Amino acid sequence: MKTLLYLRKSRAEDLSDSTGDTLRRHREALEETARALRLEICGVYEEVVSGEDLYARPEMLRLLRDVRDGACEAVLCMDIDRLGRGTMSQQGVILETFKEAGVKIITPQRTYDLLDETDEDYTELQTFFARKELKLIKKRMRRGVERTAAEGGYLANAPFGYEKSREGKLPTLRPIEEEAAFVRQMFLLYAQGEGTSAIAGFLNACGARPRRSEAFTRGAVASILRNPVYTGAVVWNRRRFLRAGGRCRKVENAPERWIVTPGKHPAIVEQSLFDLVQERLRGRGRSGGGARALVNPFAGLIRCARCGGLMQLRPRANKPGGYLLCEKKGCCPSCDFTAAADALREALLPLLRRIPLPARGEQEDALRREELLLGAQKRLAGRRARLCELLETGVYTAELYEERLRILREQEEALVGQLHALASPAAGRDAAPLSAADALANASPAEENRLWRLLVSSILCRSEDGAVLFEVRLRCLPPA
Ligand SMILES: [Zn+2]
Structure with a gap:
């Protein structure tokens, strides 16, 4: 009997097994059947498919055409569901083609003759079950991926610093020494207080090129710094894919949901260095090089x-202040x-002064004032220290420093005057009422933020010829 052989492996099967192995095993089983049944094999169709769609299976389409053209009397395959998967109408196409051509379907278990009514029922039933099974296979595939990760294998695209390799049957990673050196540099620089932007610039200057883009960005650097794969670990469930309107979107899961297991691949970065970097990443801007909370x-x-x-x-990396x-x-x-x-405060303060302050009891007022003035003094002392730092680290030029220092001195003198007034016996009676400037000098950044949010709706920032311009939009204009 002239027979065509159809072999098909779905990607979902047995991830630790290579495609070649499965197909060879199937082929041997089918050849065995052919010998036993004295079938004459006159064509082989072999494919690896991942989808359900018939039209994504070129070998199946070629087989159907040859069946229709009378190339054979039977088709030999592992089981019926190797033929029929996809929508019911696509299964209909397959079954009708076989039936019309009077071609039998032979599996190692049994032979189906579609012209035999009872057999046809059986076939349709089987293909129906095959369709149900697809759902199970999808589940099985997820399990397969998870199992591979649990065994320390690595399935995704190789990250920068590594290339794909195999350990036995398990897919894993092998460092590319040239790239791995850059990865180590990234971690070291970040641990030493460099920012992700500066590191990206450094890598680009050194001629390092990321896998799927032209140059490193700070985002790409941050993503590498966060990836536990560099410590020799395997992460599963780091990202998930959302399908919406035919488009696929990558979403990062919260780190608590990541499954991190020891991998088979060698580490590029020591665990202690990685941990140090994670700590800095978590408290971005708070640690490293004595930078204070911004x-x-x-x-x-x-x-x-x-x-x-x-x-x-x-x-700023290793420097006080920020940008x-x-x-x-x-x-x-x-x-x-x-x-x-400073420029914004200077511009907004006159407006703040126009907001009438609620009247308060004199005694309470004096206490509050003292508290505020002492706070302001502390704050000015802090500013003076910061000013020196800015000069020393080269953020401020000498001219800028002189200018800022002059303003600071004026503020200090005013403050000292206020404190003297407070200390005099007439304090609380003759002293000027609590000023907006005092309130501001004593406010924490969060308090100050609440204040500005009440007054201002937005501030547009624009750079022109090296100068920075602000356009302030007020929520309300205080009475003159
Ligand atoms: Zn912009």
């Missing part, structure tokens, strides 16, 4: 005039945060 009193208010995005306050940066890369130049905040 809180933006204008948080949520300053927007980029070009793209409308919020300007983020970012710490404002539009989140959209390369959108507009960054600017010094301290200078920006």
Whole structure:
């Protein structure tokens, strides 16, 4: 009997087994059957498919055409569901083609003759079950991936620093020494206090190239710094895919949901260094090189005039102070945060002064004032120290330093005057009422932020010819 042989492996099967192995095993089993049944094999169709769609199975389509053209009397395959998978109408196409051509389906278990009514029922039933089984296979595939990860294998694309390799049947990773050296540098630099942007710049300058883009971005660097794969671990469930409207979107799961297991591949980065970097990443801007906590009193208010995005306050690597940066890369130049905040305060303070303060009891007022003034004194002392740091680290030029110092001295003198007035016997009676400037000098960044949010609706930031311009939009205009 002239017979065509159809071999098919689905990607879902047995991940630790290579495609060649499965297909060879199936082929041997089928050849055995052919010998036993004295079938004459006159064609072999072999494919690996991942989907349900008949039209994504070119060998199956070729087989159907040959069946229709009378190339054979029977088709030999492992089981019926190797033929029929997909929608009911596609199964209909397959079964009808076999039936019309009078071609039998032979499996090692039994022979189906579609012209025999009872057999046809059986076949349809089987294909129906095969369709049900597809759901199970999808589940099995997920399990297979999880099992491979549990065994320390690595299935995804190789991350920067590694290439794909195999250990026995288990897919794993092998370091590419040239790239691995860059990965180590990234971790070291970050642990030493460099920022992700600076590291990206350094890598690009060294000629390192990421896998799927032209140059390293700070996002790409951050993603590498967070990836436990570099410690020799395997992470599963780090990302999930959301399908919406035919498009697939990658979503990062929360780290608590990651499944981290020891991998078979060698580490590029020591665990202790990795942990150090994670700590710094978690408390971004708080640690490293003595940088203090940066809180933006204008948080949520300053927007980029070009793209409308919020300007983020970012710490400087190994330096005090910070800078404002539009989140959209390369959108507009960054600017010094301290200078920006001082300029904004200076501009907004007169407006703040126009807001009438609620009347208070004299005694309470005096106490509160003393508290405020002492707080202000502390704050000014802190500013003076920071000013020196800014000069020493080269953030401020000598001229800028002199200018800031002059302003600071004026503020200090005013404060000393206020404190003297407070200390005099007439304090609380003759002293000027609590001023907005006092309130501001004593406010924490969060308190200051609440204040500005009440007064200001937005601040647009624009850089022109090296100068930074702010356009303030007020929520309300206080009475003159
Ligand atoms: Zn922008």
